[in-house]
Amino acid sequence: MNQDFKNTLETMAKDVENDLLVCFEKPFDAPAIIVSAMKYSLFAGGKRIRPVLMRKTCELFGGDVENARALSCAIEMIHTYSLIHDDLPAMDDDDLRRGQPSNHKVYGEDIAILAGDALLNYAVETAVDGLQRLPAQQQGNGIQALKILMQASGVGGMIGGQVGDVLAEDDDEMNAEKLKYIHSHKTGAMLTAALLCGAVMANTDSESLEWMRQYGEAIGTAFQIVDDILDVTSDTEVLGKPVGSDQEEHKTTMVSxxxxxxAQEKVEEYHRTAIEALSNLSIDTSFYIQMADFVCNRVY
Structure with a gap:
């Protein structure tokens, strides 16, 4: 990983972390255990790629990053809720996440489900609070960005992809088209939304939005394929979660x-597609190129 890129990623991730901590400074009128469960997964580590992409995109397209802070916190809460639910016995049945016991192993399945629900709701509350603080002329962009995020995380995006992933278990008719749907929706939709939200908050033109969409879909799909590859080639200590779970759950992946x-060649193909999309933009795309390199070549 390029050292400058690594430093930028770590610095911006820390900034996101600080903002998330502020979100939890206020008292909640709720049993302490649910707030504890929410925080357990939200602050369990991670590179904060989605909120970083949103903030960096807003910045690179000339927007005020302050305007994207609340929405970028919201996307991380939504991503975290999806991981809590993914780990549940009814889903992927994983006992580890980022090297620590999964939420349901610590708090029980009932609280884990509710912690995921709570993070989703608090994400929307956080985003709307941020919209209300925007300058009047920016609120239209904020509403558009929030709509993009909710669509990407809903049945037409991440949830649809998760359903496809569940149905992929023991699917004798699984093919490349079905697999592409899962990858582009389960993982690609939220990464793409992060980019589009940041660009919209910067009032970016529609042509640039389209190129960012193509870039996001490419790296998002590659991200999921790399996950599938790592499930075969990595180990639990390095990856921070169980390996071999796809085979145990009888899931069809690009590897199987x-x-x-x-599968590795497919990642390279999506990497090329992402870089080609960037070549049509007039902004400095070095951060996005390095992000594509990181996504496609990561080993953990």
Whole structure:
């Protein structure tokens, strides 16, 4: 990983972390255990890629990053809720997440489900609070960005992809088209939304939004394929979560369908697609190029 890129990623991730901590400074009229469960997963680590992408995109397109702070916190809360639910026995049944016991292993399945629900609701509350603080001329962009985020995390995006992933278990008719749907929706939709939200908050033109969408879909799909590859090639200590779970759950992945070499070639193909999309933009795209490199070449 390029050192400058690594430093930027770590600095911006820390900034996101600080903002998330502020979100939890206020008292909640709720049993302490639910707030504890929310914070347990939200502050369990992670590179904060989605909020960082949103803030960096807003900045690179000339927007005021302050205007994207609340929405970028919201996208991280939504991402975290999805991980809590993904780990549940009814879903992927994973006992580890980022090297620590999964939420349901610490708090029980009932509280884990509710902690995920609570993070989703608090994400919307946080985003709306941020919209209300925007200058009047920016509120239209804020509403548009929030709509993009909610669509990407809903049935037409992440949830649809998760359903496709569940249905992929023991699917004898699984094919490349179904697999692409899962990858582009389960993982790609939220990464793409992070980029589009940041660009919209900067009042970016529609042509640039389209190129950012193509870039986001490419790296988002590659991200999921790399996850599938790591499930075969990595180990639990390095990855921070169980490996081999796809095979245990009888899930069809790019690796199981076409083999490891073909899956790796597919990642390279999406990497090229992402870089080609960036070539159409007039802004400095070095951060996005490095992000594509990181997504496609990560080993943990």
């Amino acid at each position: 369908l076409y083999g490891l070499k073909s």
